Amino acid sequence: MSNASTNQETVHKVSFLNKDSLHIPILRILQADGTPHEGAVLPHIDEALAKRIYDTCVFTRVLDERMLGAQRQGRISFYMTCTGEEAAIVGSVAALDDKDVILAQYREHAALRYRGFTTEQFMNQMFSNEKDLGKGRQMPIHYGTAALHYQTISSPLGTQIPQATGVGYSLKMKGERNVAICYFGEGAASEGDFHAGLNMAAVLKAPVIFFCRNNGYAISTPTAEQFAGNGIASRGVGYGMHTIRVDGNDMLAVLAATQQARAYALEHNAPVLIEAMTYRLGAHSTSDDPSGYRSKDEEAKWREHDPVKRFKLWLINKGWLNVADDDALTERYREEVLAAVKVAEKVPAPRLDEIIEDVYDVPTDALKKQLESLKAHVAKYPQAYPKTSGRL
Amino acid sequence: MAEMNMLQAINSALRIAMEKDPSMLVFGEDVGHFGGVFRATSGLQDTFGKGRCFNTPLTEQGIAGFANGLASNGTTAVAEIQFADYIFPAFDQIVNESAKFRYRSGNEFDVGGLVYRTPYGGGINGGHYHSQSPEAYFTQTPGLKVVVPRNAYQAKGLLLAAIRDKNPVVFFEPKRLYRASVGEVPEGDYELPLGKAEVVREGKHITLVAWGAQMEIIEKAADMAEKEGISCEIIDLRTLAPWDVGTVAESVKKTGRLLVNHEAPLTGGFAGEIAATIQEECFLYLESPIARVCGLDTPYPLIHEKEYMPDALKTFEAIKASVNF
Numbered sequence: 001m002s003n004a005s006t007n008q009e010t011v012h013k014v015s016f017l018n019k020d021s022l023h024i025p026i027l028r029i030l031q032a033d034g035t036p037h038e039g040a041v042l043p044h045i046d047e048a049l050a051k052r053i054y055d056t057c058v059f060t061r062v063l064d065e066r067m068l069g070a071q072r073q074g075r076i077s078f079y080m081t082c083t084g085e086e087a088a089i090v091g092s093v094a095a096l097d098d099k100d101v102i103l104a105q106y107r108e109h110a111a112l113r114y115r116g117f118t119t120e121q122f123m124n125q126m127f128s129n130e131k132d133l134g135k136g137r138q139m140p141i142h143y144g145t146a147a148l149h150y151q152t153i154s155s156p157l158g159t160q161i162p163q164a165t166g167v168g169y170s171l172k173m174k175g176e177r178n179v180a181i182c183y184f185g186e187g188a189a190s191e192g193d194f195h196a197g198l199n200m201a202a203v204l205k206a207p208v209i210f211f212c213r214n215n216g217y218a219i220s221t222p223t224a225e226q227f228a229g230n231g232i233a234s235r236g237v238g239y240g241m242h243t244i245r246v247d248g249n250d251m252l253a254v255l256a257a258t259q260q261a262r263a264y265a266l267e268h269n270a271p272v273l274i275e276a277m278t279y280r281l282g283a284h285s286t287s288d289d290p291s292g293y294r295s296k297d298e299e300a301k302w303r304e305h306d307p308v309k310r311f312k313l314w315l316i317n318k319g320w321l322n323v324a325d326d327d328a329l330t331e332r333y334r335e336e337v338l339a340a341v342k343v344a345e346k347v348p349a350p351r352l353d354e355i356i357e358d359v360y361d362v363p364t365d366a367l368k369k370q371l372e373s374l375k376a377h378v379a380k381y382p383q384a385y386p387k388t389s390g391r392l
Numbered sequence: 393m394a395e396m397n398m399l400q401a402i403n404s405a406l407r408i409a410m411e412k413d414p415s416m417l418v419f420g421e422d423v424g425h426f427g428g429v430f431r432a433t434s435g436l437q438d439t440f441g442k443g444r445c446f447n448t449p450l451t452e453q454g455i456a457g458f459a460n461g462l463a464s465n466g467t468t469a470v471a472e473i474q475f476a477d478y479i480f481p482a483f484d485q486i487v488n489e490s491a492k493f494r495y496r497s498g499n500e501f502d503v504g505g506l507v508y509r510t511p512y513g514g515g516i517n518g519g520h521y522h523s524q525s526p527e528a529y530f531t532q533t534p535g536l537k538v539v540v541p542r543n544a545y546q547a548k549g550l551l552l553a554a555i556r557d558k559n560p561v562v563f564f565e566p567k568r569l570y571r572a573s574v575g576e577v578p579e580g581d582y583e584l585p586l587g588k589a590e591v592v593r594e595g596k597h598i599t600l601v602a603w604g605a606q607m608e609i610i611e612k613a614a615d616m617a618e619k620e621g622i623s624c625e626i627i628d629l630r631t632l633a634p635w636d637v638g639t640v641a642e643s644v645k646k647t648g649r650l651l652v653n654h655e656a657p658l659t660g661g662f663a664g665e666i667a668a669t670i671q672e673e674c675f676l677y678l679e680s681p682i683a684r685v686c687g688l689d690t691p692y693p694l695i696h697e698k699e700y701m702p703d704a705l706k707t708f709e710a711i712k713a714s715v716n717f
Contacts, residue, residue, distance in 0.1 A: 101465065135498035144497045151464060152497035156488050162454045163489070166461020166469070173417070173443060173467060180461075192481070196454025203449055204458075358495045359534045361504060361558035364587070364634040 019230040022237060024245050026277060029252040032305070034313025036252070043095070043256035047320050052114065053094050053251065054315060055329070057086045057308045060110040062333040063122065064282070067140075070341055071286045076126050078140045082107045084249075084281030087307030088213050090114055091254030092181065092274070095262055101167050101180045102150045103160040106141055107213070107280075108183045115148040119336050123344030130350040135358070158184060158191030161210070165197045165271075168206030172269050179207040179265045181258075186275075187218020189232050201271035202239040208271040209261050210236070213248065215280040220293040236273030248276030249307035252314070279305070352378065352388040396577040399570045401544035402432045402509075405551040406470065408581050410440050413468050416555070418445045420455055420472030420509075429474055430511060430570055452478055456485035456508070463503035463560070464493060470555060476512035476564060477521045483529070490560040491535030504558035509551070511567035512540075513605050513655055514701065519694035525604075525656035525687070530562050531633045531665070537561040537586055538633040540604035543573045549584030550630065557586055566605035589636035591643065595625035597715055598649035601640055601666060603629040606653050606702065613707035622715050632662055640666065641673040648679035649714045653702050658686040680717035683710045 029040040036042060064081035071079040082089060085107065093102070093111035102111055109122070121133070125143050128136035133145055134152060144152025151167075154160065164182030171178050188194065189212060201208050212232045216223060229235070236243030242264055246253045254276060261272035279302040283290050290299070315321035352375060356367040363371075375392055382389035396404065410416045418433055418440075424447040427434030436445040448455050455471050462469040473479045479486070486508065494502035514523035530538050537559050541547035547565065554561040566573075592607070593614065600610040607628050614624035625643050629635055644650045650670055652663035667682040685702040693700055 103461075133498050133500055134496065137498065138496055142496070144500050146500045152493075152501055154489060154492075154496065156484060159457060159460075159485060159489050162457025162485070163461035163464065165454075166458040166463075166467075167465045168461075169417075169458070170462045170465035170467040173415070174465075192451075192453055193457055193485075196449075196451040197457060199449050200451065200454045200458055204446070358497075358499045358502075360537075360634075361494070361502070366634055366637070 019228070019234065022230055022234050024230060024233050026245050026247050027253045027257055028247040028250050029256060030250045030310050030314055032310060034310055034317050041256065043252055043259050045252070045255060049094060050315060050318070050320055053090050054311065054321065056090050056110055056114045057311070058326070058329050059113055059333050060086055061308065062330060062337055063109070066334065066337045066341070067126065068286065075341065075345060076140050078286055079126075080107055080141050080285045081282040082110050084302065084307065085213055085215055085278050086110055087251040087254055087311060088248035088276040088278045089183070091251045092209070092211050092258040092276075095255050095258030096181060097178055099149055100178045100262070101171070102183070103164045103167065103180060104150065104153060104183045105157065105160065105185060105188060106153050106155070107185075109141060109143060111183075112143055112145070112148065112150050115150060117143065117145065117148060117150075119340045120344070121145070123340045124347065127344040127347065128349060129344055129347035131347055132350075135354050136350045157188040158193035160184065161188070161191075161193045161197030162200060163197075164208050164210070165201040165204065165206045168201060168208035168271070169204055172205070172207055177266060179209055179262055181209040181211055183211050183213060185218060186212055186214040186223055186232055187221065187226055189235075190226055198236070198239045198241065198271065198273065202241050205269045206271055207265040207269050209258065209265060210271060210273045211258070212273070212275045213278055214275055215278045217280055217284070217294070219284040219288060231275055233273065233275040241271050241273050243273040243275070245275045245277065248278030249305045249310065251307060251311040278307070348391065349387040351391050393576045394579050395574060396544050397571050398541075398544040398547050398565070398573045399430060399432050401548040401577045402551060402565065403434055403436070404577070404579065405548040405555075406433065406436060407439065409470075409552060409555045410436065410444065412581070415466065416444070416468035416470065417462060418470045418472070419448050419458075421450055421474045422447060423472050428472060430567065432509070433472065452482040453485055456482035456490070459506050459508070460485055460489050460493065460503050463506035464501050466505070468505040468555065470507045470509060473508055473510040475522055476510040476526050477524045479508070479510055479526060486530070486536070486562065487533050491533045495535060502558070503560050506560045507551070507554050508562045510562070510564060511570070512564040513566050513568055514692055514697060515568040515605065517694065517697065520691045523692040523697070525564075525654065527564055527632055528656055528660060528662045531662055535560065536633060537631065538564070539586060539631050540564045540566065541630070542566070542604055542607040542628050543569065544575045545577050546584060546630065548577055549582050550586070552581065553583040553586050556583065561586070564604065568605045584630075587631045587634050587636060589630055589639040590628045591625065591639065592628050593624065593626040595623040595647065597623045597647055598651060598711055599625045599627060599640065599643040599647045600651050600653065600707070600711070601627045601629055602653040603632065606655055609702070609704050610653050610707055612704035613711060616704065616708045617711045620712070622711060624711065635666070637669055637673065641670060644670055644674045645677045648677055651683040651685060651707065651710055651714060653685045653707055655687050655702060657689045658684060659689050661686050680714045683714050685710045
């Protein structure tokens with residue numbers, strides 16, 4: 001007997017399936033030298049799109065390099081880079097409409113830059129100053145902006161996954177021709193929210209692109225200690241979802257897969273799972289030291305597969321980039337970021353009154369009472385609370 | 393006006409809210425065609441279609457995460473968690489996500505259009521996992537509103553207000569009263585205020601505070617006390633977060649005594665919060681220690697349900713002890 005959810009074929013001898021029963025190839029378009037594989041079907045890309053993608057990559061590299069330095073100098077408390085994963089992030093966001101809703105994990109600031117987040121906005125968030133859209137309430141890199149349809153980052157892993165299903169369903173019910181994209185790592189895919197979110201999206205038919213950055217490590221834990229199955233992609237098939245595995249260091253492969261995923265999601269009101277195979281070239285965060293769990297040789301090997309370099313070679317081959325312009329761009333962004341740091345770190349912290357705002361739509365009586373009592377205390381001991389005592 | 397039980401009143405509230413707000417969705421386990429295991433969503437799928445009232449897979453964390461996503465994108469979301477005992481897989485999505493959505497984003501995003509409806513409480517021979525009253529886990533989370541109605545009329549008016557409130561609300565429904573609480577309920581649209589307690593009976597000697605299903609227990613205890621010449625003032629807190637300190641404090645300043653009753657275990661229960669605040673507000677007015685008549689600090693026991701419960705008799709004894717202190 002079998003219910004309607006499975007096929008009806010029967011066999012009469014014991015035969016188990018295993019992780020290799022499902023054959024999942026990796027989509028790769030660009031070769032290491034930046035030329036397309038023979039027979040490769042390229043994504044839709046013109047010079048303007050290619051330049052927007054490349055510009056985002058250069059900015060992100062510079063931002064990561066400079067802010068890592070700023071953290072080491074003690075100017076900001078924390079930082080995370082997306083070095084090594086730029087193709088996965090920028091290649092996917094570039095396949096979307098700018099109104100498609102992004103629910104990111106935390107390492108996707110390149111997508112935010114692609115949408116137009118300014119250097120000043122990045123800095124205001126990282127320095128928790130009064131111009132930060134998030135009012136200085138979260139650790140550095142927890143960006144969010146309604147104007148760019150990029151939901152604010154939440155530290156707990158995987159919570160954005162079932163939320164993306166809700167956003168996708170909401171977009172469908174409103175009749176908007178947009179999708180949600182949900183980024184997460186292969187480690188977060190072990191959370192219960194992953195199962196909940198993907199299963200619900202498939203059952204409830206929500207137009208969502210679930211984009212897994214399989215970068216090899218969840219902090220120190222390698223994939224072999226994270227799951228025993230055939231990557232993350234094999235699970236998508238189990239949920240009855242269109243699924244693809246791509247070379248996450250190949251900008252054109254990611255772009256092609258995401259463009260087609262988006263078209264499918266909109267046409268069928270259905271989710272798609274993309275597993276991008278990539279590598280986190282940097283540490284997990286500034287609080288992490290990878291030398292304790294992986295070798296320099298391994299890192300060097302992956303550095304040879306630098307996703308930005310491969311895309312750059314393709315651009316040069318196409319005649320859309322020359323080396324002199326490229327060097328000038330990097331230099332310009334270095335100066336821009338450095339100047340923005342100097343400005344942002346001098347902007348004061350949000351006023352103390354903001355501490356009770358946005359808990360509810362309007363502060364409760366109890367909150368107002370607590371604020372008054374706190375202000376009186378800070379006024380009494382101003383030296384102990386220098387961030388706010390000067391502007392009570 | 394029509395005679396309705398609490399389920400019919402809740403169903404009526406959902407129907408009215410869905411008619412007036414075309415974006416509103418109702419979902420959860422078995423809530424679709426079947427109308428929910430208690431039938432609170434009965435007939436909604438027939439009227440509004442499978443797109444707006446539907447079953448979800450069996451995953452409370454998924455239901456809550458999905459609800460957060462809907463509300464973050466401007467869709468009104470009313471999620472049912474089939475029993476409050478099963479809300480814990482959704483705890484992270486409620487406590488770390490719903491409650492902090494607005495604050496953490498600096499008001500760039502919010503999930504104000506979200507209500508979690510969930511039946512709570514004992515008295516139905518439900519044992520550990522169909523009887524709990526987990527409200528205090530949520531009252532300690534800034535960003536959430538926590539509401540508990542005491543009868544059919546209150547349930548409809550408070551639920552309509554909760555759905556339209558601009559903050560996420562956890563709405564605990566006393567399942568023991570689902571069919572037992574029958575009364576006159578307006579057929580049309582009305583709201584009762586969140587964050588406001590109600591003095592349901594005026595009295596002189598002691599203030600009794602409860603919410604939800606325990607309201608009828610303290611009313612019964614007050615009747616017993618009245619025969620002994622003790623006059624009780626009875627307050628239904630209705631909203632636990634944010635709670636109406638003013639109404640309770642004003643009453644205690646008049647009576648000089650306070651008793652709080654809840655079904656949840658004593659330790660860490662919301663009665664402790666009320667007692668601490670009232671002793672601050674009313675210290676010089678108090679004639680006796682603030683009494684708490686609550687569940688035992690045990691899991692909810694099936695066979696000893698009657699003994700576990702903070703019933704009218706236990707409340708009556710505590711009233712006498714307070715007055716004779």
